[in-house]
Amino acid sequence: MSPKQPWVHVETHPIPIEFQEAIGGHPLVAHTLYERGYRTVDEALAFLDPDLYHPSSAFDLPDMERGCDLLTRAISEQACILVWGDFDVDGQTATTLLVEGLRGLGANVRYHIPVRAKESHGIRKEVLKAQLVQGFDLLLTCDTGITEFESLQWVRNLDIPIIVTDHHLLAERMPPADAVINPQRLEEGHPLRTLPGVGVAYQLIEGLYASLGRELDLGRLQELVALGIVSDVAEQRGDTRYLLQRGLKSLRKTSRVGLIRLFENAELNPGLINEGHIGFQIAPRLNAVGRLGDANPMVEFLTTQDKSEARRLATLIEGMNIKRRSETRQVERGAEAQLQASSDDRHAPAIVLHHPGWPGGVVGIVASRLVERYHKPVILLTGEDPISGSARSVPGLHITEAIGAQSDLLNNFGGHPMAAGLSLPVAHYPAFKRRFLATVEAQLPSGAVGEPIEIAGSLRLDELDLALVREISRLGPFGQGNPALNFRVNDLRVVAESTVGIEREHRQVTVADKENNELRLIWWNGADERLPEAQFDLVCQLTESDYKGTPQLSAEWIDFQLSEAGKVEIASRQVELIDYRASLHSQDQLAQLVLESPRALIWGEGDLPNAIHFKGRHELEKNPHLVIWTAPPSQTVLQHVLELVQPKQVTVFAVEPGIGELHAFMSRLGSAAKYALNNLGGRASIERLGATCAADESAVRTGLLLWEARGMLSVNFKGEEVHIRADRPEADFDASALLETMLKELLEESRAYRRYFHQVELRSIINR
Structure with missing residues (x-):
């Protein structure tokens, strides 16, 4: 069991009356600013409002002038500039920003982002040689280069100018480059010091345009900077925070068709995009491409104005994101297994x-x-x-x-x-x-526990409202260097919960107090965590969200601990298990069980005997006796079913569902999609499709994307539903091949889990 983080209530000190009056609003805002070191009115107001902040000059960065001179000469001579980036979101956005900014000046630009599986991070000499065959006259790095001594020296020996822009820690010596633009060369506390790679690239383009007297659409570039700041967890100090504030404002009205399509796929309202959406929904999608494939197309995705190309690339991104989720789940479970062993x-x-x-x-x-x-x-x-x-x-x-x-x-x-x-x-x-x-x-100190959870204050459920949340949001955007505020709510109980997300990896939990006031929370990656089984105290964070155009209060589950009353209340619970997995006469025994226990709930999916009434996972309800007829496709689905049914007795047969191979799965899924088109107006529940195909929901989503890539139908995911249309898009053979490979891996994962389910000690995976 993981150690609990200690809870610490933030001490508050008296603040000057004039400070509180200048900040205005809820006293919590002024107190938080004061405790976090913003002790003057001017500092605090500039923190809250980017219009009152005075950004630093790009030329504060060492070698900035030299870098601008080299680029100016290259542009005037139409020399080929090779931008060398990195495959994470910071590197993708930095590469895009430099390419877009330089092309705006008429530069001759080419770019390369290392393919992670082949090159890893950095600058590989053999890849440089291949680039030299094509020819380039100036090497410009972003988010990399500060420790690439050997590769850069080789380029330097060829008399090719080099500009390194990076933000990583300095080595004992500087790389062999004509200009090294890195905020780590600035003194501690400088407003530019915490910039990520894309922030350094932004400063270079801003400085270049200023030196040439050219106009620059700062907002369009600041969108990219915001993505990089959040994804790279850059500390929100000085210009880093300023650029994030500006970038978020621009993102909410972006004209980048790739991002617009990505927002649609992620079901995000562009007008309400915040740092949380970047961190949990946007950046993971972009990162999935760099982690699992080739991130070079992301530059096209972020710059294209072609809607069909944006749609094609967005479909690939969704497929990669599904694969990332699946592989993350596999590695996490493997690591946990090693730890427990x-x-x-x-x-x-x-x-x-x-x-x-x-x-x-x-x-x-x-x-x-x-x-x-x-x-x-x-x-x-x-x-x-x-x-x-x-x-x-x-x-x-x-x-x-x-x-x-x-x-x-x-x-x-x-x-x-x-x-x-x-x-x-x-x-x-x-x-x-x-x-x-x-x-x-x-x-590290002996016996060290997790970093304390700082609690800004204690609240009752009836004190939570949008007015309070909007006051708190004045302190945002939150992140490294400006953590979100945590609030404690005491004496609660869980009244409802469900797993949500493509992989059912998150929990949605409804809690209530003694007066029956209720609050619904999201517990990110909490599906495999144990819920409190008695009265408890909660730490949560509060935000505002949008549901079908209506603003509403949202809460995020951070931590819990049993209250004193809960510790007294708690009692152990055991599930009675009956194991028929080794039976040679499963159907006969099931028929006998139905006669003896007619009210038992029989969960079965895939190819099923006709004489028995089975229920799919979408039809389940609370019942003291659960019968598991077909082996589940994953632990996530099994856990979801157990939480829905809450049985006291579980009988397990675990027969094979009979549709685990690709062709059989796609045929069954295609028939279900056709039924939805003909009878349900094209709308179908992902959970129901999973039950029909006896598959994990990630396989269902990947299979539907594969049908679309084959040009057979169009799909649009809306939460836990999919909207299927009969119009046939143009077939995309590259996407089809990728999705088919991914689907085979997902189906093999389910087959492997079923093999495991047949032999595992049931008590270790079925409990309350």
Whole structure:
């Protein structure tokens, strides 16, 4: 079980009356600003309102003037500029911003974003050679380059000018470039110091246009900067916060058709886009492409004005995002299994795990989740030899320095205080793990727990309203350096809950107090977490959302702990299990069970015997006796069913549903889609389609996208529903091939889970 984070109520101090009067509104706003170090009225107002902030000059950055001169000469001579980016969202947006800005000046520009699976981060010499065959006259990096000594020296030896723009930590020496534009070269506390890679690229383009006396559409570029700031978790200080505020405002009325299409797919109202939407819905989609495929098309996606091209690329992004979710789930469960199997790993000061088959594109995501769950540094490694992976840290440990202390065992490494990447020979793994754990133990306090959850105040449910939320939102956007406010609500009970999301990975929970006031919350990635089984106290965050055009209060579940009354109330519960998985006469035994227990709820999906009344997952309701006829496609579906039915007795047969292969699955899904078109106005529940096909809902979504890519029908996902249209889009053979591969992997994952379900100890996966 993961350790609990301590709850700490923020101490407040008296603030000057003139400060409160100048800030106005709810006293909480002024108190929060004052406690976070904004002690003068001018500082506080500039924090709240970007119109009152005075942005820094781009030329505060070292080598900015030199970089602008080199680009000016290249543009005037029509020399070929090669922009070299990175595959995460910060790198994608930085590349796009430079390409768009330079083309606006008539520059001859080409770009390259490394393909993660082949190149990893950075500048590979063999790829540079291929680029030289095409020819380029100036190399311009973004979000990379600060430690690429060998590759850059090779370019320098060819007398090709180099401009490095990056934001990563400086090495002991500067790279061999004509200009190195990196905010880490500025003094601590400088307003430009916390810019991400796209922020540095923005400063270069802004400085270049200013030096040429040219007009620049700042808002259009600030949209890209906002995406990079949030996705790279840049600290919101000075110009970084200012650019995020400006960028969010521009994003809400963006003219980029790719982003407009992405917003539609994510079911986002563009006019209400905020930092949370970027962090949880937009950035993961864009990152999925870079993590699992080739991010170079993202520059076209972010710049195209062709709606059909935007639609095609958006469909690919959705497919990649489904694959990312699936692979993330696999790696997370694999990592948890390793942890539970090793007492040494569970009790170590950090988590360091390796599996040769983990997809490298998602280990960083899983590492972040494990940090949130266990509140200790995490390194997850994959591959056979060499092995490589990602690291995530906790406050108090500079993860890159801790890894660097073992540099004699590594091939390479790099990163930030809170995140890093590394590679090493597999033979060095045991020594690296031992020494890294010793380094962490020496630097972090013994018995350290998670960073405290700071609570801004305690509220009652009847005190929560939109007026309060709108006052809190004045402090936004929230993020690194400006955390969202946490509120405590005491003496609650759970009155309803359901799993939501494409993978059913989130929970929607309704809680009530003693006066029966209710609040509905979203618990991100909470589907596999245990709900409080008795009265409890809650920590939550409050935001405003939009439902069909109507503003409403939204709440996010952060943490809970049983109240004293809840601790007294809690009692253990056991489910009675009856195991018929090894039976050779399953249908006869099921028929006998129906006679003996006519009120039992029989859950079955796929190819089913005709004489028995089965119910799909979309038809289930509370019942003391659940019969599991077909083996479920995933633990997520099983858990969802158990939570719906809340049985006291479970009888398990676990027969095969009979439609696990691609052709059979697509045929069944196609028939269900045709039925929806002919009888339901084209509307169908994803859950019902999953029951019809005996499949996980991610497979259903991927299968529908595959039918669309084959040019057979059009689909539009709306929450837990899909709208199917008979109009046939043009077939996209590249997307079709990709989606078919992804679907085969998803179906194989379900087959693997069913094999596991046939042999696992039932008590370990079926409980209350």
